[in-house]
Amino acid sequence: MSFASLGLSAAILKAVEKQGYDTPSAIQEQAIPAVLEGKDVMAAAQTGTGKTAGFTLPLLELLSKGQRAKRGQVRALVLTPTRELAAQVAESVSTYGANLPLKSAVVFGGVSINPQITTLRNGVDILVATPGRLLDLCQQKALSFSQLEVLILDEADRMLDMGFIRDIKKVLAMLPKQRQNLMFSATFSDEIRELAKGLVNNPVEISVTPRNATANTVEQSVYAVDKSRKARILTKLIKENNWHQVLVFSRTKHGANRLAKNLDADGINAVAIHGNKSQGARTKALADFKAGKAQVMVATDIAARGIDIDQLPFVVNFDLPNVPEDYVHRIGRTGRAGATGLAVSLVSDEEVKLLHDIERLIKRTVERKVIEGYEACHDLPEASLKGGHRAANHKKPNPNRRKHANQADGQKQGQSTKQGQRPAPKGNSDKPSQRQRARARAEAENAQSDGNKKPQNRRQGRTDKSSSQGKVDPYANARR
Numbered sequence: 144m145s146f147a148s149l150g151l152s153a154a155i156l157k158a159v160e161k162q163g164y165d166t167p168s169a170i171q172e173q174a175i176p177a178v179l180e181g182k183d184v185m186a187a188a189q190t191g192t193g194k195t196a197g198f199t200l201p202l203l204e205l206l207s208k209g210q211r212a213k214r215g216q217v218r219a220l221v222l223t224p225t226r227e228l229a230a231q232v233a234e235s236v237s238t239y240g241a242n243l244p245l246k247s248a249v250v251f252g253g254v255s256i257n258p259q260i261t262t263l264r265n266g267v268d269i270l271v272a273t274p275g276r277l278l279d280l281c282q283q284k285a286l287s288f289s290q291l292e293v294l295i296l297d298e299a300d301r302m303l304d305m306g307f308i309r310d311i312k313k314v315l316a317m318l319p320k321q322r323q324n325l326m327f328s329a330t331f332s333d334e335i336r337e338l339a340k341g342l343v344n345n346p347v348e349i350s351v352t353p354r355n356a357t358a359n360t361v362e363q364s365v366y367a368v369d370k371s372r373k374a375r376i377l378t379k380l381i382k383e384n385n386w387h388q389v390l391v392f393s394r395t396k397h398g399a400n401r402l403a404k405n406l407d408a409d410g411i412n413a414v415a416i417h418g419n420k421s422q423g424a425r426t427k428a429l430a431d432f433k434a435g436k437a438q439v440m441v442a443t444d445i446a447a448r449g450i451d452i453d454q455l456p457f458v459v460n461f462d463l464p465n466v467p468e469d470y471v472h473r474i475g476r477t478g479r480a481g482a483t484g485l486a487v488s489l490v491s492d493e494e495v496k497l498l499h500d501i502e503r504l505i506k507r508t509v510e511r512k513v514i515e516g517y518e519a520c521h522d523l524p525e526a527s528l529k530g531g532h533r534a535a536n537h538k539k540p541n542p543n544r545r546k547h548a549n550q551a552d553g554q555k556q557g558q559s560t561k562q563g564q565r566p567a568p569k570g571n572s573d574k575p576s577q578r579q580r581a582r583a584r585a586e587a588e589n590a591q592s593d594g595n596k597k598p599q600n601r602r603q604g605r606t607d608k609s610s611s612q613g614k615v616d617p618y619a620n621a622r623r
């Protein structure tokens with residue numbers, strides 16, 4: 144299958160070719176013809192599947208055939224949950240539409256509203272926006288939707304997660320009834336289906352990834368590590384394997400800052416990106432990272448949402464996410480569109496339950512690895528993928544192993560990390576709602592320190608030490 148056979152015009156095909164894409168991805172193959180036929184689409188596709196081009200290319204094709212936007216009008220509206228995603232979608236619109244006479248704009252909060260008002264006054268064919276700033280602009284009568292032809296909700300599940308449902312409904316109430324609707328979401332939860340009922344008409348349903356699956360192109364591994372040695376182990380992994388363009392996830396903003404400083408002190412150029420940073424600082428950090436000036440970017444989940452970097456080769460979970468679905472989203476930043484990626488998680492004693500929740504969600508056991516000389520006091524028993532933890536005895540620290548580890552740590556060796564035992568966590572029968580999960584995520588990110596410790600897991604058991612540090616070349620299967 145080629146892009147030309149999908150019914151796109153020469154101007155768009157030329158832009159696609161310039162990007163080096165020769166074969167449409169699965170979502171593109173299905174979404175492009177449906178959108179071109181004017182149908183509503185509901186697509187389950189994660190970041191990394193090529194979904195942005197999946198809706199941008201046919202959108203450009205449709206709009207290039209109609210009347211240009213009149214003053215103050217918008218012909219297509221793309222709503223995204225975050226500023227970063229908005230900026231990236233807008234970049235794709237510019238890239239793929241480079242040979243077309245269409246005007247596009249992007250608006251989001253955290254930057255001055257006046258230039259945005261000026262741009263909108265002239266009319267734009269495609270507007271990419273985050274919901275809050277869009278509503279502010281509507282209140283200021285900066286734009287009108289009476290010429291609107293297409294509405295696109297990108298990462299709809301994230302929008303609900305982040306509490307944008309009321310804003311979305313307000314926007315929907317302002318749009319003309321007669322329009323084409325496209326909705327993209329990583330998953331089709333009940334809440335998403337509920338939202339879709341009032342949004343899409345007789346949609347073509349497309350699903351390119353099974354629910355909560357992780358891409359096969361991502362090599363995943365976990366290391367059991369003592370919490371106090373995580374930073375040192377991360378430095379070691381990065382230096383010894385010569386990793387570049389490493390996206391590291393931290394659970395807290397404070398932790399992200401601290402880790403970036405630590406890496407810098409170890410001679411690894413690192414930037415941090417999180418909600419407490421100004422929009423300018425976030426944009427600069429992302430630009431430095433993309434340009435390779437920063438070897439590592441440390442991010443919190445909310446800040447990293449939707450970040451798209453071509454062929455991002457390495458993702459490290461310095462802290463495991465509290466919400467298992469976030470693991471899927473985090474590692475979805477690597478191994479995209481045919482490239483191979485590596486996702487590494489550092490798992491401390493108190494994160495074992497989180498690892499098991501993740502493994503049950505993705506329905507697979509992640510490969511356990513060990514770094515010689517840096518073995519932890521705890522093991523990572525395999526989770527029963529059917530639910531419930533495998534009962535096992537807590538492993539006693541091996542004094543020889545600790546001695547060995549101390550030697551490897553040299554002068555910087557900190558205190559031993561065996562923490563006092565805490566009550567085992569509640570069973571997972573009372574599954575938290577999406578909103579509760581979103582709140583947990585926001586609270587975790589807002590925590591000023593890592594003091595919000597999870598209850599420690601008491602169940603320990605067998606470890607599968609399958610290999611030592613695996614070195615992979617993430618570009619080995621690089622994109623066509």
Ligand code: AMP
Pocket residue numbers: 163164165166167168171189190191192193194195196451452453454479480622
């Ligand atoms: P997305 O899922 O939209 O975030 O896209 C993921 C990445 O895949 C982006 O970096 C795109 O540039 C890239 N991409 C999109 N379509 C293709 C394609 N057909 N072939 C190769 N790469 C693609």
